[in-house]
Amino acid sequence: MPASTSSLLATLADWRRRFLTPETLMRLLPASVILAAGIVLNIRTHDLLSDHRDLVVHTHEVIEMSKDVLIGLDDAETGQRGYLLSSDTAYLKPYVHARERLAWMAPKLKEMVSDNPDQTARADQLQALINLKLAELAHAITVHDEQGVQAAILVERDSMRTARMDEIRQVIGEMTESEKTLLSARKTEVDHDEERVRLVAISVALLSLVSRWCVEIWLGRRKRQEELGTV
Template sequence: MWSSIYTVIRTPAVVSAAPLALVVLFGGYLSYRYNMILKDNRDLVVHTHEVISSVEHAFSDIKDAETGQRGFIITGDAKYLEPYERAVYISPESLGKVRRLVADRADQLDRLGDLEVALRDKLNELNATIWARRNKGFDAAREAIAQADGKATMDRIRAIVALMTSTEQGLLADRTGRVARDERNVLLIAVLAAVASMVTRIVVGFMVHRWRADHEVA
């Protein structure tokens, strides 16, 4: 029995298949490994884009709210308050999304905490001036705006948002570079695997040819 198995193993078909199988398996392993690395880095790039988009969205909402507040104070028309009311409604949700996205980043969590405080101060200021315009008139609202110093609060918000986004932009550049490198590696592995497979086929074919020639002579 064992002699039959040994004879089969020594046949040209098995001898030629073994090296080729090893090359294919090793190439497949490397390809799988680097494709997983590539996928992970692509996911990180998408994640970074989401952080930037979410931070900028929260900033856009508060800018729209301030624009609506100004329109209402000037005209007294409640339709201008729609952006403000929308910001009040969705701001906690927007900030909650940012918090989930940066949950593993202590530096960004600290900045987000500062941003939450600044946004809350801004919304409180807008609410106070809107209340003054609605209940006491234009002059009272103008005085409330002067006392609140809303520009300083908005500048603080801008500075925090700029710092958060610039941090993410730095990460994005690094992660995008990793993706480009990994794509090159995956392509290189595919080319090397193809070349190795071709070379293995040629070498094994030559060895099988020699093996058959030797046995024919014998």
């Protein structure tokens, strides 16, 4: 065997005798087990925290989408009325643009609340009301183009009596309030998760110290017993 290899093996053996003693292993093993368990618990807790934070963000997004749907309807209604009163086709641009936005926003809103049966039912109700409102707006524009301003204004007055926008605002308000309730609960879950993360870290540190203290006491007693036995 080459001298260099023999020297390396001798060094490793010496290192093992000096550092990998039973006492050293006794000191390291409990703390290592506690640390490993703490890491696993921390990973799990962080995963829950991340999930709950995602839900909080999602709830904010649902609330904002609800507001955007209402804004889109207001824009469509404003553009349509401007056109009916002025016959200026420039007012149709915001009306058309609003309809295009609503064509994807309302279905998107339903998709966002698909995990909540109550909210899904409200989203279906909202979609039906939006369809009726847009049909009313389009009908008044058709009457304007075919029969004139006065006829269109009469049609618009009739549609206003249905208070369709009030119904839409009520449904959106219910959806928003429901999401705010969920938001409060989810924020509480995030707070609890953050507290659990702190508790796990503190518990791991304390258990590691206690285990080390217990091992040191046990090793001290063992050493004294060995010394007494030698004497």
